[in-house]
Amino acid sequence: MKAQTDRNRSQVQLVRLILLFFLNLAVIYSVTTPLFEGFDEHWHFAYVQHIKTGQGLPRQPPEQYPHLARQEGSQPPLYYLTAAALTWWIPTDDFTTYLERNPKWGDIPWDYVDNLNYMLHRDAEQFPYRGTVLAVHIARWLSVLCGAGMVYNTYRLARLLFPSQQKLALAAMSLVALTPSFAFVAGLCSNDSMNALWASLTLVLLVRLWRQPTYKLTAQLGLVLGLAALTKLSGLALWGLTGLVLLLITWRQRNFNYLWRATALTFSLAILVSGWWYLRNLHLYGELTGVNMMLAVYERRAATFNLRDLYAELEKIRWSYWAIFGWFNVPVKQWMYHVYDLLSLLGGVGILYTLRQTLRQRNWQKLLKFTYLLLWAGVILTSLLRWAWITTGSHGRLLHPAIGALSILLVQGWIALLPQHGWKRKIILTGVGTFLWGSSLYVPLVVIPAAYAPPRSLTPAQVIAQTTQQTEVHFADKLTLLGYAVQPTVVTPGETTWVTACWRGDQPMHEDYFVFVHLRTPDEIIISQKDTYHGLGNFPTSIWPDGVIFCDRYPLRIPDTLPLSNPSTISLGVYHATGERLITQNSAPEPPDVQFSGPRLVKDTAPEMNYNWNRQLGLVRYDLTQTTVTPGEELAITLYWHALTTPSANYVASIQILDENYNKIAQSDIQLMLQQRPTSAWQAGEELTDQRQLQISLKAQPGVYNIKVIVYETNTLETLSLYQGQQLAGEPSLTLCKIRLLSE
Structure with missing residues (x-):
């Protein structure tokens, strides 16, 4: 008895440690991710702001009823009402000053290596937080708490379904906590984590109701279903799952009176909590969900989109389920995705093997448990695929309502394939654990800060070390080009050459100037170019300290359709948003840019086009x-x-x-x-x-x-x-x- 008590205490301590780790991890994500550098985050906060400023709930379309929440204005309001209540005391009149877009933002991670910042960022975002910055972080921390609830409910669900597998429950909740994209989304101002919380709690309550049907649990379930439907439209899928479980309970007990009473109590409470929102939609838009009005604002798929295109979207979905950040444009290392794919594949194979063994053993109770998890995961996946078919919103975070079920299934699959004993088992567990823990910390401590970091200040000696040609070209007495370098000097179609340019700020600037780098053929045809703010989008001139010296590296990708081998010339200059170029001050007859030899373009050894x-x-x-x-x-x-x-x-x-x-x-x-x-x-x-x-x-x-x-x-x-x-x-x-x- 004492040994069992000690084991239980040890398990409780481990649960607390995992929750504490996740809370800290999600907060680190929330602190290291600059304002509104999460998918749709500024639209989510605009919803909060609309409520905070006494304008009520947003109404669609925004062109007719002005608001800044765009399609998010069609979302059910629970998260936004809660965030507004938590931040009502904070003045956020400066909200729109943080909505300055990076005009050269790139949104495809495998094509872009720069301009990853969707917004321009100023020192006002730094700690101590004030105004809008403080309000956004409080709204983010609300998501952190919801994410922690999801992690804990995964543990509860695994313990309820598989009570003899204590380590399974710990491993499953750890997997949720260590999934980088889940911790990232939990650190954003968004309704996704709250939606995942209600989904996981519903799964727990349904299992408890199956084991011991009581009207108290039925009432709790109805309340949670109402909260889920008031958080996100996908919460309505839980209503269907609940109806199915109630039918099965009735069939098992042969008690139809329970079915009517439980159904009436559950859905009456759910409708009481959330029904007003759907009646509002019916009154305003002529439909209960308001989804058609949302789609009118959202970017829809082209008419030519087909099943093959949807299949191609699966790569985005599975990678973003694990580790895509920013505005779907900050990836991790390619090899990490291959590891995640391998883990997913092994988990799937292991589950299929486990299901086969379960069928052979005729263990119907265990089979029912797996079916329950697979059914919910299938419902959410189907919902995501349907959404991806209609819109461009193919994002793995939309699977998060099922991340608990998916994690339990994955861990069960891994267990089925693991050696039962010996050194191989220990090596595999150590390797997988090290990868998951390491990647969860690597992203917020390395990947995200690097994506939004301004260039570091340099000394003149460091500039000389980084350039092959030193110059002193003044642009309108505002900034000076100190030197440049080109590497590599020979490139083939599809490859990238990098142009290093080192700069000095000569006086404070109140405007943001662009730098352009053009790669030209002898026929004066531009075949590749980069137009960007300095710092590859992260260091606009208006925030330069006086006298700052730094270097940028500009990528110039050679088209894979390059027609001929040729030498090339690089032109580099600075211009205003109006298109007017800053004049170089060295010599009046000179053009307002700097020209120097570029790489030699070699077509002959190019691979075939694709x-x-x-x-x-x-x-x-x-x-x-x-x-x-x-x-x-x-x-x-x-x-x-x-x-x-x-x-x-x-x-x-x-x-x-x-x-x-x-x-x-x-x-x-x-x-x-x-x-x-x-x-x-x-x-x-x-x-x-x-x-x-x-x-x-x-x-x-x-x-x-x-x-x-x-x-x-x-x-x-x-x-x-x-x-x-x-x-x-x-x-x-x-x-x-x-x-x-x-x-x-």
């Missing part, structure tokens, strides 16, 4: 012999096509030469034929060499033009969707390169 249309027809490379033409001249171009599969129809490839305003100066549309066979008769793997001559219009005006390729169906003229690999491109046309049209 573009395709409708995942049927790939363009692997092309040949172009010149990038300058004159009116009336013929331009020769050769395309190399590759059938990824047997095309479903006959296709035409259109090559067009247009300027930025889509004024066309040449076009060639030819049905693709291989040995007199149209594309529908091709076999997977077949290739076609497609040679064209494009006649340049005699009326064409000198300038820079784009060569674009479009593929469309021969009979219907329907344009095919363009993909880069598995990723749907933004438009159906592929820009191969730019050419310059000279005057005759």
Whole structure:
């Protein structure tokens, strides 16, 4: 008896330690993440602000009923009402001053390595917090508490379902606590953590109700269901799960009186708590949920989005479930995602093995427990996939209402595959534990601070060490370029060259200036450029200390459609938001920028291009012999096509030469034929060499033009969707390169 008591005490202590760790971890996330650098966070707080300032609940659409909450203004209000109540005493008149967008923000993590900050950040955000900054952090800490509740409920749920597996419950709650994206979201001003809290508590109450049906539990369940529906629309899914469990309890007990009474009590309380919100929607918008009004504000999918595109979105969903931060643009190391994928795969295989063993043993009670967890996880996943089909909101955080169930299942799967004893078991457990604990701390202590850190101050000697060419070019007596360097000096299509530029602030500036870096060919065609605030978005000139010296590294990605090998030139300058360039003061006749030798561009060793249309027809490379033409001249171009599969129809490839305003100066549309066979008769793997001559219009005006390729169906003229690999491109046309049209 004493030994059992000691074990229970030890378990309680471990639970408390895990909760304490999570609370500290989530607070660290909330402190290290700059204001509004979480997905939709400024819209969530705008909802709070709308209530705080006495304007009531937001009403849609914002164009007609002004508010700053955008689509979040359609969310149920519980989190926002609670946050407003906690921060009512804080003046937040300065809220809009923190909404200064970074105009060069990049939102795709695998394409961008800079300008990760969605907003511009000032010293006023630093501790001690005041005004809006304090209010946002209090709203974040409300989410932290909700997240901690979710972690604890995971432990409770595992203990209720598998009471003999104490270590399972500890491992499952630890997995929730150590999932970086969950701790990150728990450190934001958002209703996601509160939604996850009510979901986890509902799962716990339903298991308790199954074990011992009482009207007290039924009443508690009704209250929680009402709170869930008043927090987020996905909380309504819990109502369906509750109805199913009540039906099963009735079937098991053969007591239909209980069904009617329990159902009436549960849903009456739920409607009493949340029904007013849905009646408001019905009155204002003519629908209970208001989701159509939300979708009118939200960014919806293109009409061409299909099941294959949805499948491609699964990568975003699974990676963001584990570890995507910021505005879906701050990733961790690529190898870490592979580890998370491996852990997920092993957990899934282990669960399938466990289910098979359970069926063989005819352990129906255990099977029912797994079914319960899988059912809820399936409901949330289906809901997310439906949302991803309609909108661009493919984010793994929307799985968080089921993260407790998923974590229990994953741990059960791992246990099933682990060696029962011996050194292998210890090594595996040590390795997995080290990775999970290490990654949970690595993100808030390394990844997030690095994404938003301004460049460090340097000495003149350090500038010399980082540059290959020292200069002193003054831009309007405001800032000075002290030196530069280019690495590597030889690049192939698809690679990146880095331009280091070192700066000095010469006087306080009250405006934010942009820096541009252009990579030009001998024909003066810009093939790559970077326009950004200094510090790659994190160090705008208006916050520079007087006399500061620092270096930036600007990435210039070489297009994978580069037409020719060439030397290159780099132009670097500074300009105002109006587009007006700051004049260099060294010599009046000089252009308002600095020019120096760039890397040599080498096409010959480039890998094949990775573009395709409708995942049927790939363009692997092309040949172009010149990038300058004159009116009336013929331009020769050769395309190399590759059938990824047997095309479903006959296709035409259109090559067009247009300027930025889509004024066309040449076009060639030819049905693709291989040995007199149209594309529908091709076999997977077949290739076609497609040679064209494009006649340049005699009326064409000198300038820079784009060569674009479009593929469309021969009979219907329907344009095919363009993909880069598995990723749907933004438009159906592929820009191969730019050419310059000279005057005759």
